[in-house]
Amino acid sequence: MKLTVVGGGSTYTPELVDGFARLRDTLPVEELVLVDPAAERLELVGGLARRIFGRQGHPGRIVTTDDLDAGVDGADAVLLQLRVGGQAARERDETWPLECGCIGQETTGAGGLAKALRTVPVVLDIAERVRRANPRAWIIDFTNPVGIVTRALLQAGHRAVGLCNVAIGFQRKFAGLLGTAPADVHLAHVGLNHLTWETGVRLGGPEGENVLPKLLAEHGEAIADDLRLPRALLDRLGVIPSYYLRYFYAHDEVVGDLRTKPSRAAEVAAMERELLTMYGDPALDEKPALLAKRGGAYYSEAAVDLAAALLGGGGSPYQVVNTFNRGTLPFLPDDAVIEVQAAVGPTGPVPLPVPEPDPLFAGLIANVTAYEDLALEAALRGGRDRVFRALLAHPLIGQYAYADTLTDRLVAHNREHLAWA
Structure with a gap:
């Protein structure tokens, strides 16, 4: 079995390895x-990767290359974890929206749109080259914004599944609180990528006992603290929202916080410099503890589980993935990409039936889906007016004056990555 990681020079790759x-x-x-065009980083990451395999007695071979076509040739699955523009572009995504009083974040709002515009054309080019190399290869996308990128891939006819670590993080957290094995925790996870709610937590499988009320009653305070949302809000909602819902439920509070502290991009950039120094130590043969602060917890376990299921070798029968809606949420188009539990096998994911969400959640899901439609159109076709329409549709923006100003700033900060600008 051959697997290829595009963006393999990422400091996060040792977690995956x-x-x-x-x-x-x-x-x-x-x-x-x-595979990565950054030769120096790739050499450091590849060296540590080989030492990790060696320490754990893995017989597999690790190859590093900057040649994408050679790297994907014959691959059974290709994992995408690239960042177009690097941490410098992320730093901009997180800062210039704040000048208009809007969230500065790399996966939602104006910053998330900027990342989508930079990323979608690059990912589609990579996917076409994967298809030429092996039409049966699966593409597993971890590149943000996962929902929009996965929709671009699926609409272009690629064998693709989107993956996020939010659900597996909740699964591991809840298992610890309940004193049970993670495999026994089945999430009723519904929404869009980075816009999800746990509407049930069942033990043993999709039909098992729903212990969500027990979790909220006995551990609501700890869960709320992790989400940085009030315990009272969770009790009123009756569900557990992902931490990305804080951008919607506490928008002004978050903007105030972001204006008074260093950006997450700056923190990650400093962490990456330290990690790369560590990776250069020939005595290091395991992932360093610092990597846990880099983000993406449990991504490696989720990626292994998904790849194993898609390639027919095992994996969990039910996994939270990003895939076509196909009637699962009846208020969305069939070709919307949703994030839900699915039965996953060699023919791909099949979403499990879910109760229609409360209108409080369904309304926001529908609104953000409309934004994602417009965002993908802007990414595929370009043009200032399309960018403006996507920003105006986003519930975190929604005012024409903000959308107009943010459009100008988005284009100015990303011109080198926008072929039409």
Whole structure:
């Protein structure tokens, strides 16, 4: 089995490699290819990756290359974890929206749109090259904004599934609170990427006992603290929202916080410099503890589980993924991309039936889906007016004066990545 990671020079790759090494019985990788144009970073990350495999006795071969076509040739699955423009572009995504009093964040709002515009054309080019190399290869997208990127891939006819670590993070958290194994925790997870709610937490499978009320009653304070939302709000909602809902439910509070502290991009950039120094130590043969602060917790386990299920070698029967709606949420188009529990196998994911969400949640899902429609149109076709329409539709913006100003700033900060600008 050959797996390829595009964006393999990421400082987060050792987490992924560690998962491949630990879970080799679930996903027996014979060749792992790390593809990245940043040769110096790739050399450091590739060296540590080989030492991790060696320490854990993994027999697989690790190859590093800056040649995308060679890297994906013959791959059974290709994982996408790229960042067009690097941390410098992320820093801009997180700062210039704040000048208009709007959220500065790399996956939602104006910053998220900027990232989508930079990313979608690049990902579609990569996917076409994967298809030429092996039409049966699966593409697993971890590149943000996952929902929009996955929709672009699926609408272009690619064998693609979007993956996020929010659900597996909740699963692990709830299992710890309940004193049970993570595999016993089944989430009734519904929404869009980075816009989801846990409307049920069942033990043993989709039909198991719903212990969500017990979690809220006994651990509501701890859960609310993690989400940085009031315990009283969780009790009133009766569900557990993802932490990204804080951008919607506490918008002005979050803007105030973001204006008074360093950006997350600046923190990550400093962390990456330290990590790369560590990776250069030939004695290091395991992922360093600092990597846990980098973000993307449990991504490696989710990626192994998903790849194993898609490639027919195992994996959990039910997994939270991003895929076509196909009637699962009847108030959305069939070709909307939703994030829900699905039965996953070699033919791809099939969403499990979910109760129609409360209008409080369904309304926001429908609104953001409309924004994502317009965002994808802007990413595929370009043009200032299309960018403006997407920003105007976003519930975190919604005012024409803000949308107009943000359009100008988005284009100014991203001109080098926009072929039409």
